[in-house]
Amino acid sequence: MNLQDALASQGETISALLDRLLPPVEGPRGRVVEAMRYSALSGGKRLRPFLVRESARLFDVPEERALRAGAAIEMIHCYSLIHDDLPAMDDSDLRRGRPTAHVAYDEATAILAGDGLLTEAFTVLGDPQTHDSAAVRIELVRHLAAAAGAAGMVGGQMIDMSPARAHLDLAGISHLQSLKTGALILFSCEAGAILAQAPDTARKALVGYAQDLGLAFQIADDILDAESTPEALGKPTGQDASLGKATFVGQLGIDGARVKAVSLAASAAQRLDLFGQKADLLKEAAAFVVSRQS
Known part of the structure; x- marks a missing residue:
């Protein structure tokens, strides 16, 4: 199976699973569940679940656990x-080609929908269906909490919103993005090894x-933000530049940023050589993140 077919198949499978994990609810509580479903079932690349599944396949982890x-x-x-799309943050009205959650519903419902998805994730990880070992489930919960919290994504978002964001150098931008974007990608890849209780080398x-x-993913995002259109991306473009935020493109230029992203993708692929052909799709994914158009 080539990468595009694998991503498409994975997207359908994950959407079907999310549909089952987030069933509609009757009554007043149903509105927040509807908003959760609106956001979780709206498509997207599903890259992170793909990375979980492919990293788990390296160790022959049962697919249901990885999913x-x-x-x-x-x-x-x-x-x-x-x-991220809320008025208090990026104030965006378009996501994945559709109105954002706070536009489609209202701001309070959107906040609660985000809270609901955040906490439901740990319900899923903590369920014995995810793994029969409590120790493995605890490790998954611990690592995802760290990746999503103040030492990871939330901390990166805080840096992104701070006045210091405009003056970051290349090292500062790299650190910011390793938290805001990179921490969840890292967990996605490490999750397969956790599920498998894999050796340290792997x-x-x-x-x-x-x-x-x-890092390659975020550099590519910066390039798309500078070169693409809202219609092509399904979300607003040029926001970082309009707000005077330091970016990889601002530091390296378009061509320099593209060279850096390609170099990182090649380095990423090389790190998987010990897994042989089992890692082919993960290697293809590294090339894909820097060549994608959305």
């Missing part, structure tokens, strides 16, 4: 998008791959 871990990380990702290789991949 449940992937659904949990996608819930966290979708929650972060809901909150786990370190996946961590190195994820670190390179996450």
